[in-house]
Amino acid sequence: xxxxxxxxxxxxxxxxxxxxxxxxxxxxxxxxxxxxxxxxxxxxxxxxxxxxxxxxxxxxxxxxxxxxxxxxxxxxxxxxxxxxxxxxxxxxxxxxxxxxxxxxxxxxxxxxxxxxxxxxxxxxxxxxxxxxxxxxxxxxxxxxxxxxxxxxxxxxxxxxxxxxxxxxxxxxxxxxxxxxxxxxxxxxxxxxxxxxxxxxxxxxxxxxxxxxxxxxxxxxxxxxxxxxxxxxxxxxxxxxxxxxxxxxxxxxxxxxxxxxxxxxxxxxxxxxxxxxxxxx
Amino acid sequence: xxxxxxxxxxxxxxxxxxxxxxxxxxxxxxxxxxxxxxxxxxxxxxxxxxxxxxxxxxxxxxxxxxxxxxxxxxxxxxxxxxxxxxxxxxxxxxxxxxxxxxxxxxxxxxxxxxxxxxxxxxxxxxxxxx
Numbered sequence: 001x002x003x004x005x006x007x008x009x010x011x012x013x014x015x016x017x018x019x020x021x022x023x024x025x026x027x028x029x030x031x032x033x034x035x036x037x038x039x040x041x042x043x044x045x046x047x048x049x050x051x052x053x054x055x056x057x058x059x060x061x062x063x064x065x066x067x068x069x070x071x072x073x074x075x076x077x078x079x080x081x082x083x084x085x086x087x088x089x090x091x092x093x094x095x096x097x098x099x100x101x102x103x104x105x106x107x108x109x110x111x112x113x114x115x116x117x118x119x120x121x122x123x124x125x126x127x128x129x130x131x132x133x134x135x136x137x138x139x140x141x142x143x144x145x146x147x148x149x150x151x152x153x154x155x156x157x158x159x160x161x162x163x164x165x166x167x168x169x170x171x172x173x174x175x176x177x178x179x180x181x182x183x184x185x186x187x188x189x190x191x192x193x194x195x196x197x198x199x200x201x202x203x204x205x206x207x208x209x210x211x212x213x214x215x216x217x218x219x220x221x222x223x224x225x226x227x228x229x230x231x232x233x234x235x236x237x238x239x240x241x242x243x244x245x246x247x248x249x250x251x252x253x254x255x256x257x258x259x260x261x262x263x264x265x266x267x268x269x270x271x272x273x274x275x276x277x278x279x280x
Numbered sequence: 281x282x283x284x285x286x287x288x289x290x291x292x293x294x295x296x297x298x299x300x301x302x303x304x305x306x307x308x309x310x311x312x313x314x315x316x317x318x319x320x321x322x323x324x325x326x327x328x329x330x331x332x333x334x335x336x337x338x339x340x341x342x343x344x345x346x347x348x349x350x351x352x353x354x355x356x357x358x359x360x361x362x363x364x365x366x367x368x369x370x371x372x373x374x375x376x377x378x379x380x381x382x383x384x385x386x387x388x389x390x391x392x393x394x395x396x397x398x399x400x401x402x403x404x405x406x407x408x409x410x
Contacts, residue, residue: 014372059359064311065304085314085366153359155286155296192395196358197349198291200376201387203395228285232402236292237358265391267373 002100002174002181006047007247007255008040009215009274010130012056012188014084015267017129020137021090033271036261037133043259043275044134049184051097051144053104053170054127055246056188058149059084061124068154069116071166073108074123074147075101082122091128091137097144100177104146107173113166115148123147130188133273143184152189152240156227160242164223167249174250187247191262191272194235202235203270208262211241212274216257219248252278290407291380295357303355309333309343310360313367322367348379 016033019025025034061082063069079094105117127147135142148170151157158166167185174183191211194202211234214222223245230239261273286294293299300307309330312318322329330340342350346368351361358375365375373391377384390396400406 060307060311060357060363061314065300065307065360068300083315085319085363087316153295153357154300155294194292194396195362195372195376196379197293197352198380199289199396199401200291200380201390201396202398202401203391204398205394207398231286231292231294232289233398236289236294264394267371268376268391270395 002051002177002179002183004053004171004174004183004185004250004278005049006275006277007185007187007251008130008134008276009187009244009247009272010133011190011266011269011271011273012126012129013266013269013271014125014129016271017089017125017132020132032263033266036263036273039259040134040261040273040275041136047184048182049143050181051100051146051183052131053146053148053174053183053185053250054130054188055148055150055186055243056126056130057152057240057243059124059126060153062118062121062149063151068151069149070151070158071113072116072118072121072149073101073105074118074121074149075105076119076121079121079123079127079147081128082124084124089125089128091132092140094123094127094131094141094145094147096146097181100179100181101146103177104170104173107176108166108169111169111172113169121147126188130186148246150243150246152243155239157239157242159227160225160245161223163242163245164219164249167246167251170246171250185247185250187244189240189243190234190238191241191270192234192238193269195237195268199235201268203264204233204235205262205264205270207233208270208272212260212262212272215244215248215274216255216276219245223249248276251276252280254279288404290401290404293352299355299357301355303339303357305333305335306339306343306351306354306356307360309335310356310364313363319367348375352379
C-alpha cells in the first residue's frame with residue numbers, strides 16, 4: 001500500500017523562486033535563506049518520494065474571484081506553470097499520479113470532505129517554489145505531484161481544525177491505495193507576513209517559532225487556534241499557515257523533527273521550514 | 281450585520297466575502313493583467329479596456345490614480361492589485377513601500393532589520409485609530 005512517511009512545511013515566497021531562476025542564491029541577501037535549505041535537499045535525495053502530496057494556495061491564478069473553491073484537488077495528468085504577470089517560471093511541467101489522485105478524490109468525498117476536482121489547472125509559485133527549494137533546477141521534477149489548492153485568499157479560509165482533519169482523511173485515502181508508494185506531504189505558505197495596507201511588513205518571530213514548536217509537539221492544540229489569532233499576530237497573509245496543519249494531520253501523532261530553518265526576511269516575509277518524519 | 285472580530289486590527293483589511301463582493305469587478309480587472317493578452321490590450325487602450333469591467337466610478341478613479349490604498353478600501357485585494365502594480369513595474373516590496381507611506385528604501389531597511397514589530401501593532405487602540 002501507499003504510505004505517507006514524512007511531512008515538510010515550507011514558505012512559498014515568490015521572490016525565492018525568482019532568486020533561484022535568476023541565479024541569485026549566493027548573493028548576500030539570499031545566502032542565509034538558501035543555506036538553511038541545503039540539508040533539506042540532502043534529505044529529499046534520501047527520502048526520494050515517489051509522490052508528493054502538495055498542499056498550497058493558488059494566488060488568483062487558476063481561481064480568480066469568479067470561482068473560489070475551499071479545497072481543490074488536481075486530477076489532471078499534468079499542470080503547466082502559469083504566467084503570473086511576469087511570464088511563466090522556467091521550471092518543469094508538474095506531472096501527477098493521476099490514478100492515485102482520482103482515488104484520493106473519491107476517498108475524500110466519501111469521507112465527507114466535499115472537495116472540488118480539477119481536470120485542468122495551471123499552477124503558480126505557491127506550488128512550484130517549494131519544489132524548487134527542495135530540488136533546485138532539474139530537467140524534470142524527480143517525483144510525481146498531487147496538488148491540493150486551499151483557499152486562503154478570501155476570508156475565511158478553512159479552520160485550522162478542518163485542515164488538520166483533512167490531513168487525517170488524506171492519510172486514510174493514501175493508505176487505501178494499493179500501489180506500493182512512498183509519499184511525502186508538503187504544507188506550504190507563511191510564515192508571519194502582511195503584504196497589504198499600512199501594517200505591511202509585520203513579522204512576529206516569537207509567534208512563528210511557537211507555531212513550529214506546537215506543530216511538532218502539540219498539533220491537536222494548534223489546530224484549535226482561531227483565525228483571529230493568525231490575522232492579528234502573524235499578519236493578514238499569515239493566516240495561510242493553516243495549510244501546514246493539513247500536512248501535520250496526515251502524519252503520526254508523534255513525529256521526529258529532523259530539520260528546522262527560519263530566516264527574516266525574504267522580500268516581505270518570514271521564511272519558515274520544517275521536516276517531520278513518522279517514527280514507524 | 282454581524283460584528284467582525286478582525287476589524288480592530290490596525291492598518292489591515294481582511295478580504296472577506298463582503299469585500300470580495302464589493303471589489304469583484306476591480307479585482308477581475310487587475311487579475312486580467314496577469315495574462316499577456318490583458319496587458320497588451322490595456323496598454324493599447326486603457327480607457328476602452330477599463331470599460332470592459334463595470335466597476336464603480338470610485339474604483340475606476342483609484343485605478344487611474346494608482347491610489348493603492350484606496351483600491352483596498354474599495355474592496356481590492358493585494359494579490360489582485362499587485363498585478364496592476366507589476367504591470368507598472370512595481371513589485372510587492374515596492375508596493376508595500378507605497379502603501380505604508382515609508383517609501384521603498386525605508387521599507388526595505390525595516391524588513392532587513394526583522395520587519396515591523398508586533399508590539400504596538402495589534403489593536404486599533406495601539407494606533408489611536410479607534
